[in-house]
Amino acid sequence: MVADAQTHAEQNPGLDTKHDAAGAKHPETGGVGNPQTGKDFEIAPPDAHSRLDRKDERSHPNALEDAHRVEQLEKEAEEAHQEALRHPTQAALAHGNKPSSGAVKDEQIMDDEEEELRKKDEAKKQSAEAHKSKHH
Template sequence: MADAESIAQQNPGLDTKHDSAGAKHPATGGSGNPQTGEPFEHAKPDAHQRLDRKDERSHPNALEDAQRVEKLEKEAEKEHEDALRHPTAAAKAHGNKPSAGAVKDEKILDEEEEELRKKDEAKKQSAEAHKSKHH
């Protein structure tokens, strides 16, 4: 890997003070950690105010953060939906015995799902029976 001085000698028009202003490391020629070449990790939660117009993050960094947050929100929403479908899951995940109410709720949900499955099956059978045989 070349050092900053040799890069400056090879590129006389390169202004290392301004060309690399936080965007690229002069020794590596890329962004991120100069020792490993790996991109920097995201800042700690609440280090940036996501809707702050004065935040100095670049547009691609702001977009990447928005995508990361959207992914986290989708995961949280999925976990919430799973918790609603399986009321006893939270207690079991923490090694506790589910409450009687949670057990009853889960039983009711299972019965409703079974009933809906039977109704869908009956609809399919009815549609099959009513198909015109003269096609």
């Protein structure tokens, strides 16, 4: 593992193992690494920590709670994405920018299509009412 940590450090020349960016400092010693041995912790290999790993110390209810939390976050992100697709100008406006002409046109087209669908649904309801059997 030490070779992997060394390789990782070599591949990341900006990595500074002596400062906060390298990892958490122990509150009692003020240094990084294992407080008993004084040696730096080894850098974990990629994907060493899996959120849904059953070999960790979390209880089953805690793992389920985490899975539900992540599922809710994914659902919220999908809803936000769908909302952004319905209103192409909102992203620019939220950042204080003027929406592009393409986004404005897209939003106008979508509004026109929604209006047309609403009118068609209304016409279908009126037609269904007109064709109902009056002999019941």
